[in-house]
Amino acid sequence: MQIKTVFAGFGGQGVLMMGYSLAHAAMNEGLHVTYLPSYGAEVRGGTANCTVAVSDEEIASPVASQPDFIVAMNGPSLMAFQTRIAPGGAFFLNSSIVEGRPNRADVTVFEIPAAGIASELGSPRVQNVVMMGAYVKATRLVSADTYLKSLKSILGGRKKAAMDVNRKAFSAGYDSID
Amino acid sequence: MKKVFARPTSLKDTPFHYCAGCGHSITHRLICDAVDQLGIRGITIGVPPAGCAVLAYNYFDFDMLEAPHGRGCAVATGIKRTLPDRVVFSYQGDGDLAAIGTAETFHAANRGENITVIFINNAVYGMTGGQMAPTTLLGMTSTTSPPGRSAPLDGHPIRMSEILARLDGTAYIERCAVNSPQNILRAGRAIRKAFQYQMDGAGFTLIEVLSQCPTNWKMTAAESCRWVDEVMAKTFPVGVIKDIGKGEKHAD
Amino acid sequence: MDKILISGNWACGEAAIRAGCRFYAGYPITPQNELTEYMAEHMRQAENGTFIQAESEIAAVNMVLGASAAGARAMTSSSSPGISLKQEGISALAADELPAVIVNMMRGGPGLGNILPSQGDYYQATRGGGHGDYRTIVLAPASVQELADLTMEAFDLADAYRNPVMILGDGMTGQMMEPVVFGKPRPRRYSEKYVLKGCGAGKSRFVRGLILDALRMEEHNWKLVRKYNVIAQKEVRFETFRTDNAKLVIIAYGIAARIAKGAINRLRDSGYRVGLIRPITLWPFPAQILRDTAERIGNFLVFEMSTGQMLDDVKLALDGRARVSFYGRPGGVVPTPAELAKAIVQEYQR
Structure with missing residues (x-):
């Protein structure tokens, strides 16, 4: 098993945090994992993406030429990555913001109105965690329990209230898909 | 009979290789006098340059670490930060300090590195055979400014001491000369004072020495001593350029 | 820990x-x-x-x-x-x-x-x-x-x-x-x-x-x-990977060796007998293991994210003992295991 996911969106949407938290959870599940952020001049234009490779054996290349999953937090991300996704892969679209839909018939599409759900929770910033709720449920790469524990340890010393809203966001995303 | 003059103990008993009339050997001796007087031979680490003084470790009888050309202040920084209670000085010529090593010198001074620089200004690259230095005077001939240094073509002589004095990290900067007994005594006091400042943690100290180079100036030793006063000191006036006051600790 | x-x-x-x-x-x-x-x-x-x-x-x-x-x-x-x-x-x-x-x-x-x-x-x-x-x-x-x-x-x-x-x-x-x-x-x-x-x-x-x-x-x-x-x-250090019974050996270091492993795993699944020698010390270069390997394997492919620099050391080490080919992607291109696998197959069949 080797699964590669690309997380992409605007700067400020918490895209790198999504990848980092997944990588953390995968590590805590005892899996091999590599997290690769985009860096340098590439991230100065206001977009961000990162790649997470999760595997039960040593990870060869950290680069995803054909990602299994793509989490697109905005429209440009969908456009940028839809040609690269592996046949049989899955898109996770932030459907409150992403208007287009993939032009690929050979992939699954999950539409999660993450930005909307986060706004309803009164905290637009947690749209990334809403998305992770849906992602974790659909991919089963890591358990919800491991993910939340990892998220808590990443947030570390921050206020308990912050973790509470993140927990709510995760549950809302988790329950948003079947 | 009372002994009034002797070779400093921190100066090795080795004949200098420098040309007759050269200012290096006098300055070497002044440094050793200061080291002896302050009793710091055992805790002094010197950094010699590339250039005529590259063999300074043949004369100084204390620990020395060679620096690549121009990097004296960077190397001295590395030593001093690792061993803050040692007395660390770099010994640099004008090309070393004010051309290839300008950045290292400027930034060590700006950081207020608690080191001392002995800056030998003889207005010429000596070791390589008399090329134009950053401190070569306007109109002065050299092997790379044969018609004389021309401001539009070659720029102006750099007054490094005055520039460094403007930096907040510098504590004490004085320009001296070693062309007369009086100037030599004064230069010796300045070097001792700079080391004392360093021992007091005052910050960056630099003593510029107008140093005669009769060989490349194509003069006799006596002529070169007069030339320092009559010509060189007009562009590079001797005296204290900056002094924050003794014992005044450099701000953390 | x-x-x-x-x-x-x-x-x-x-x-x-x-x-x-x-x-x-x-x-x-x-x-x-x-x-x-x-x-x-x-x-x-x-x-x-x-x-x-x-x-x-x-x-x-x-x-x-x-x-x-x-x-x-x-x-x-x-x-x-x-x-x-x-x-x-x-x-x-x-x-x-x-x-x-x-x-x-x-x-x-x-x-x-x-x-x-x-x-x-x-x-x-x-x-x-x-x-x-x-x-x-x-x-x-x-x-x-x-x-x-x-x-x-x-x-x-x-x-x-x-x-x-x-x-x-x-x-x-x-x-x-x-x-x-x-x-x-x-x-x-x-x-x-x-x-x-x-x-x-x-x-x-x-x-x-x-x-x-x-x-x-x-x-x-x-x-x-x-x-x-x-x-x-x-102080020579290296890693060998699936070189047993190999017909072609890839030489790659650093991140390129990771990509090579990905390619090798794919190719092994398809029946290609390929392996990897990964120098960990680039100097001193692990020349001896290359020479030893050349006693039983005659086909080497050097893979670098450059136009071919370690290639020289491989050739010096082998000194004509085996066939050496090269695949490189300089300039910041990180090739995929699939792309490398294609290049390997070409050389494998020679």
């Missing part, structure tokens, strides 16, 4: 501090800024630790020279263009026989190039890089864990041979995060007699590379060579 998720740049910094590095000087350059930033925060917290943001890479390496002579475990880091600037200091460290660790997170070149992962500095790293007859030990990690381990080891090797050691990573090794368990550093073994700290009441010393007398300079050169010969004999 705790496993933590950490980037290569941070892991390198943390491993250095754990190994007792107490002097770091550096200058910002992508893609290794996180290492400098890590040191800025953590070196200052370490007991007697010094961090200096230098005015240039040249100043940084010369500060390291001073600190090393004064007895500190010292390190500097940069990326390709900055490493070019450091060569003056690396040559001086080698001449003076001073230990130091230099990290190069390579990016695309020549010139300013770009900031993407590349392996174009192999020649520079393994041929000394600066002027004069000298060598640096070059360690090429392929994972963040290995980067952490080799960083610790680099300090021990630098001390043992009083010679600069280079960690040769790339933009990806520095940027990517992987789980790491930090090993236990060995206690430092470095004789006080080499430390320049003021002569006290004793005899003064000088540390220098300038030796004007030709015969004495020659003797210094041969002395260094004798040391390099010991290193070449004792």
Whole structure:
């Protein structure tokens, strides 16, 4: 098993945090994992993406030429990555913001109105965690329990209230898909 | 009979290789006098340059670490930060300090590195055979400014001491000369004072020495001593350029 | 021991501090800024630790020279263009026989190039890089864990041979995060007699590379060579991967070796008998294992993210004993395992 996911969106949407938290959870599940952020001049234009490779054996290349999953937090991300996704892969679209839909018939599409759900929770910033709720449920790469524990340890010393809203966001995303 | 003059103990008993009339050997001796007087031979680490003084470790009888050309202040920084209670000085010529090593010198001074620089200004690259230095005077001939240094073509002589004095990290900067007994005594006091400042943690100290180079100036030793006063000191006036006051600790 | 998720740049910094590095000087350059930033925060917290943001890479390496002579475990880091600037200091460290660790997170070149992962500095790293007859030990990690381990080891090797050691990573090794368990550093073994700290009441010393007398300079050169010969004999490190019964062997190092493993796994699944030799020390180069392997396998493919530099060492090692082909992607292109697999199949069938 080797699964590669690309997380992409605007700067400020918490895209790198999504990848980092997944990588953390995968590590805590005892899996091999590599997290690769985009860096340098590439991230100065206001977009961000990162790649997470999760595997039960040593990870060869950290680069995803054909990602299994793509989490697109905005429209440009969908456009940028839809040609690269592996046949049989899955898109996770932030459907409150992403208007287009993939032009690929050979992939699954999950539409999660993450930005909307986060706004309803009164905290637009947690749209990334809403998305992770849906992602974790659909991919089963890591358990919800491991993910939340990892998220808590990443947030570390921050206020308990912050973790509470993140927990709510995760549950809302988790329950948003079947 | 009372002994009034002797070779400093921190100066090795080795004949200098420098040309007759050269200012290096006098300055070497002044440094050793200061080291002896302050009793710091055992805790002094010197950094010699590339250039005529590259063999300074043949004369100084204390620990020395060679620096690549121009990097004296960077190397001295590395030593001093690792061993803050040692007395660390770099010994640099004008090309070393004010051309290839300008950045290292400027930034060590700006950081207020608690080191001392002995800056030998003889207005010429000596070791390589008399090329134009950053401190070569306007109109002065050299092997790379044969018609004389021309401001539009070659720029102006750099007054490094005055520039460094403007930096907040510098504590004490004085320009001296070693062309007369009086100037030599004064230069010796300045070097001792700079080391004392360093021992007091005052910050960056630099003593510029107008140093005669009769060989490349194509003069006799006596002529070169007069030339320092009559010509060189007009562009590079001797005296204290900056002094924050003794014992005044450099701000953390 | 705790496993933590950490980037290569941070892991390198943390491993250095754990190994007792107490002097770091550096200058910002992508893609290794996180290492400098890590040191800025953590070196200052370490007991007697010094961090200096230098005015240039040249100043940084010369500060390291001073600190090393004064007895500190010292390190500097940069990326390709900055490493070019450091060569003056690396040559001086080698001449003076001073230990130091230099990290190069390579990016695309020549010139300013770009900031993407590349392996174009192999020649520079393994041929000394600066002027004069000298060598640096070059360690090429392929994972963040290995980067952490080799960083610790680099300090021990630098001390043992009083010679600069280079960690040769790339933009990806520095940027990517992987789980790491930090090993236990060995206690430092470095004789006080080499430390320049003021002569006290004793005899003064000088540390220098300038030796004007030709015969004495020659003797210094041969002395260094004798040391390099010991290193070449004792410090070769490499990994072999699925070379048993292989018909074609790939030679790749660092991140390229990871890509090669991906390609090999795919090809093995399809029945291709391919394997990998991964040099971990680029100098000394693991020539003997190549020669030994050539006794049973006649087909080698060198894969580098460059136009072919390690290729020379492979050819020198094999000296005509086997067929050697090359696949390279310079300039910051990171090829996929599938792409490499295609190139391998072409050579496999010859």
